[in-house]
Amino acid sequence: MEVIKIIGTDDTPSVTLDAQNEIFEISGRSLPEDVAAFYEPILDWLDRYAEEPNEKTVFNFKLVYFNTASSKLILDILLKLEEMHEDDKEILIRWHFPEDDEDMEEAGEEYADIVEVPFEQVSYSLD
Amino acid sequence: MDDKVDIKDFLEFVYSFYKTMKDHEVTLVYEGEVTHQITKAFTSLTETNMEAEEEGPSTQKKVFHVMVECLQNMSKHAETIDASNLKKDGRGIFMLSKNEDAYNITTGNVLNNSKVAHITKMLEQINDLDKDGLKKLYKQQIKEGRLSNKGGAGLGFIDIAKKTGNKLYYNFLSINDEFSFFVFTSKISRNN
Numbered sequence: 001m002e003v004i005k006i007i008g009t010d011d012t013p014s015v016t017l018d019a020q021n022e023i024f025e026i027s028g029r030s031l032p033e034d035v036a037a038f039y040e041p042i043l044d045w046l047d048r049y050a051e052e053p054n055e056k057t058v059f060n061f062k063l064v065y066f067n068t069a070s071s072k073l074i075l076d077i078l079l080k081l082e083e084m085h086e087d088d089k090e091i092l093i094r095w096h097f098p099e100d101d102e103d104m105e106e107a108g109e110e111y112a113d114i115v116e117v118p119f120e121q122v123s124y125s126l127d
Numbered sequence: 128m129d130d131k132v133d134i135k136d137f138l139e140f141v142y143s144f145y146k147t148m149k150d151h152e153v154t155l156v157y158e159g160e161v162t163h164q165i166t167k168a169f170t171s172l173t174e175t176n177m178e179a180e181e182e183g184p185s186t187q188k189k190v191f192h193v194m195v196e197c198l199q200n201m202s203k204h205a206e207t208i209d210a211s212n213l214k215k216d217g218r219g220i221f222m223l224s225k226n227e228d229a230y231n232i233t234t235g236n237v238l239n240n241s242k243v244a245h246i247t248k249m250l251e252q253i254n255d256l257d258k259d260g261l262k263k264l265y266k267q268q269i270k271e272g273r274l275s276n277k278g279g280a281g282l283g284f285i286d287i288a289k290k291t292g293n294k295l296y297y298n299f300l301s302i303n304d305e306f307s308f309f310v311f312t313s314k315i316s317r318n319n
Contacts, residue, residue, distance in 0.1 A: 011167060031195055033163035035278050065188070067195050068282035072274050100184060103192075103290060114266055 004045050012038060013063060017045050019054055026077075027062035027096075030070040039073040046080045053089050057081070062096040062124075063104070071107070078115045085117045092118045099123040155223040161202040162217075170194050173223060182317070189290050189315045190230050196283040197221070197234045197311070203277040205236035207306065233312040240307055243299050250295055253288045261289045287313050 001019045008014035008028035016025045032038035059081055066074065078093065085091040093115075095108035105121065112119040148156065154176070155169065170191055177187045202217045219236025238246070256264060265285050272281040288295055293314045300308040 010171070011163075031166075036274060065191065067192075067199065068280050068286045069199070069274065069278050071282060071286075072269060072272065072280040075269055101188065102185070103188065110262065110266055110269075114270060 019049055025060040029064055030066040035069040035073055043076055050084050053084055056090040058092045060094045078111055082115045082117045094120045094122050096122045096124055098126050151224055152226050153222055153224045157221045160218045161198050166198040186317050192290055193232050193287050193313055196287055197232055200283050201234050201236050203279050206239055207237035229317055230315045231312055235310045237306050238309045243307055250297055253284055254294050291315050
């Protein structure tokens, strides 16, 4: 499968989707001008990946900020992973948040409540 | 008309405007079209200022967050027509003010009267909820809501209330039969 590698900017996140090397990560800031257009290729990629996924997929979210429009698209990504989980594929979401960022931690908890998929919260230090 | 009188009036206006801003502790004010570039410029400027003033990291994040949501609300929902009946959407006034206790973020924009009842209902519903209630409403809206063609998720106001922990203040001032001026203020406490 082709690899998606997007370098982040001050308003769009870094994205790596690399099935062969087992790297699935979205990190940084997400407030794109056109949120649907930004996330469309990512969601399309996941649809294709879901046809023949790896035995195990660990998907890392390491966002420092996202706006509410992005939050809806992040849920769409999680729902696609949930579907793969329902198809008996091993899926793990790792939600990374800066250790002092309660709002980002809470955002992870809320997503974990909404989707039925193994979900791990990971705090990290910014220093 | 005498140009000299006009200019003198204008210069006096500048001074009184400056004093009014100082009195209301306004640190940033803008009137015009709210574009993505404007949103980025204002948030980045405000971040730089807050860092220079060693504002707490949690307050900084909340101010950034609320600014983005407010500016995007305007760029997506503000509507107006000018004197020559040209439609000019996505414009309004944006204000950031700061005192010892809090940052206040205020937007003002023209809206069609047909939207007033819906927005009032939504804001009242949000203001009636406590933290847990807001979390529930947020989860319900993110699950059931759909991204509008303008790219909004219907989550902005809920998120502002949730992140600030304060009530949302608003008012609609009647312009004419067709339009109202919608003023919206949210407060971010500084002792986060």
